[in-house]
Amino acid sequence: MRQVLARWIATGLGLADSLDWLAPLLMRIYFGYFWAETGWGKIRNLDAFAQRFVGWGIPYPHFSAALSGYTEWVGGILLMLGLFTRLVSVPLAFNMFVAIVKVKVKNITGIDDFAEMDEVLYMFILFWLMMAGPGRVSVDHLICRALRLGQPAEGVRTRPEERRKARF
Numbered sequence: 549m550r551q552v553l554a555r556w557i558a559t560g561l562g563l564a565d566s567l568d569w570l571a572p573l574l575m576r577i578y579f580g581y582f583w584a585e586t587g588w589g590k591i592r593n594l595d596a597f598a599q600r601f602v603g604w605g606i607p608y609p610h611f612s613a614a615l616s617g618y619t620e621w622v623g624g625i626l627l628m629l630g631l632f633t634r635l636v637s638v639p640l641a642f643n644m645f646v647a648i649v650k651v652k653v654k655n656i657t658g659i660d661d662f663a664e665m666d667e668v669l670y671m672f673i674l675f676w677l678m679m680a681g682p683g684r685v686s687v688d689h690l691i692c693r694a695l696r697l698g699q700p701a702e703g704v705r706t707r708p709e710e711r712r713k714a715r716f
Contacts, residue, residue, distance in 0.1 A: 572683030573630075579673055580627030583640060587620025604650050619643055627677070630686020637678040644671045 590597045594613055601609035620643065623636045644667040656662050682688045691697075 569684040572677075572680065573685045575673070576627050576630055576633065576677070576682055576686070579677075580624045580629075582624065583620045583627060584624030587617050587622070587624055590617030591621055606646075606650055616643055616646075630682035630688050633682035633686065633688055634678050637674040641671050641674040641678075644668075644674070 590613065594617060597617060598610040598613040601613045606612050619639050623640045626632050626636045648667050652665055652667060662668065
């Protein structure tokens with residue numbers, strides 16, 4: 549019985565390991581689409597969006613609104629493709645940081661209010677993408693494979709665990 553259970557566990561872990569590309573792909577596509585859609589909406593209604601920036605006291609409201617909208621639109625497209633994922637996560641997270649500091653912090657009365665803010669969740673997702681990378685099903689991964697980045701030098705032998713960690 550113990551051997552059967554061990555085989556099932558090994559099979560399940562092997563299956564999960566072979567599908568390690570799926571979670572980053574789904575996260576990037578869903579989250580990237582979210583950013584592209586919201587960015588496009590801001591770009592299409594830039595004057596109204598800039599007026600909101602005026603009300604929030606953000607300097608250079610028209611320029612800042614355009615920068616925010618295009619950051620979200622272009623950043624979302626790049627996230628969906630898995631292109632420059634780690635790099636594009638930085639300005640998107642900064643966008644959320646500005647939203648928290650300039651708009652949302654006024655409404656926070658306790659830890660519950662902070663924990664329930666969407667912007668904080670978005671920052672954590674972007675942090676995860678920045679640290680974990682886009683996964684194997686991404687343009688970033690294809691570029692790294694083509695340039696042989698993250699691969700051990702020729703002739704250097706590695707253990708299987710080290711090869712798994714070297715994935716982009």
